[in-house]
Amino acid sequence: MKYYIRTFGCQMNVNDSEKMAGILKTLGYQPAEDWKEADVILVNTCSVREKPDQKVLSALGEFKKIKKEKPNAVIGVCGCLAQRAGYEILQKAPFIDMVFGTTNIHHLPKLLEEAKSGNKAVEILEEIDENENLLDQFPTVRENKYTAFVTVIRGCDKKCTYCIVPTTRGKERSRRIGDILREIQFLVEDGVKEIHLIGQNVTAYGKDLGDVNFWELLEAVAQVEGVKRIRFTTGHPRDLDEDTIKVMADLPQVCEALHLPIQAGSDRILQAMDRGYTQKEYLYKIELLKKYIPDIALSTDIIVGFPGETYQDYLETVKVIKEVEYDQVFAFKYSPRPGTPAADLPMTENPETLSKWLNDLINIQKDITFKKNLQYEEKTVEVLIEEINEEGKLTGRTRTNKLVHVEGSPEYVGQIVDVKIEKVNRFSLEGKINGGI
Ligand code: SAM
């Protein structure tokens, strides 16, 4: 019996899919190379913008064909779109056998059993399942052997007016620190070197528990023997304080990289988005980060065309991008999400103008990214070799999250090595191994 999982969206979804693969493995299923071979197909969905919604429906249209060859194959839909609009999807795609939301993934064995017996297995909970942490007891099946996601907090208590996540993922729930550390211990024993702590707002970790905060979590993770690198995503600018930045700087395991979404540069738009900071306050945090961690690589998310955004507002975003000099920017056009406070606000600009703004911004950033990469020329950097790519080259990442290709023997895979950078490309670096193993 084989399974195939198609994942859309963020790292939280990737980690949920790894857990679902773990559950299916426990039930005796093997991964299928191709969906056509699968007995169970799961589509883990995203709802953050409209495009992923559409992609899900077209993927389902493709997977439907499996029913001709394998009438008993089970097709399931889960994740944020299923949580928000599971019943609508069932109406649009009645061939689906199983639908479940974001907090009851641990019910997959029961739901699968029901679907296999020919019934529609549908479980979309209005309230958060109080036993959702049972999911954490399942092993993960990971593609990357040396770096692993660990969910530390679920949900989001912020109320950004454009965002569907608080609806699809519920309020903030931090995992108990002991459970997190046990999972990390297990991952390290399994060969993992780099731990990537994830959550919609990791910097809010512990607020709901009351007896621990995010930087204490960082310190505890760094004490687990064998953890060589720590990353975390996503930090919210509002919750990132100087104490946390100091701890990031002091702990040798914490990588010099941070994704800190600004969303927009204009104070008027930031307020309309209810982000809880001004441009000046955001830039102050960036200043602190650069002061304590001079080599830090920064990345951000940008929304172009939030309702009411004028060209002057947009230019404020461009100004911030030029001033901060991010290593990477993830920019998208605003997409109205049903049920969010901003959904009914009228769009101020036409789609063509917004596309132009977005393209211009992406082009400005491309040059900045290349300029940042050029700083690596002739430098020696630490790289965790993760795999051998299709061209037979060793491939890994620097602590600053830059992709590096090097020549070398397969024994280096899984090792942290020093690499002298000899060539800088727009999206990757190339070099020679200088030491390590
Ligand atoms: N919690 C993180 C934060 O506050 O920055 C981000 C999590 S959110 C799921 C990921 C990204 O999706 C956001 O940073 C934002 O840029 C983007 N996003 C969310 N809602 C959006 C919308 N309605 N239209 C366009 N982009 C959106």
Ligand code: SF4
């Ligand atoms: Fe969405 Fe805002 Fe929460 Fe991030 S902080 S998940 S953008 S509501």
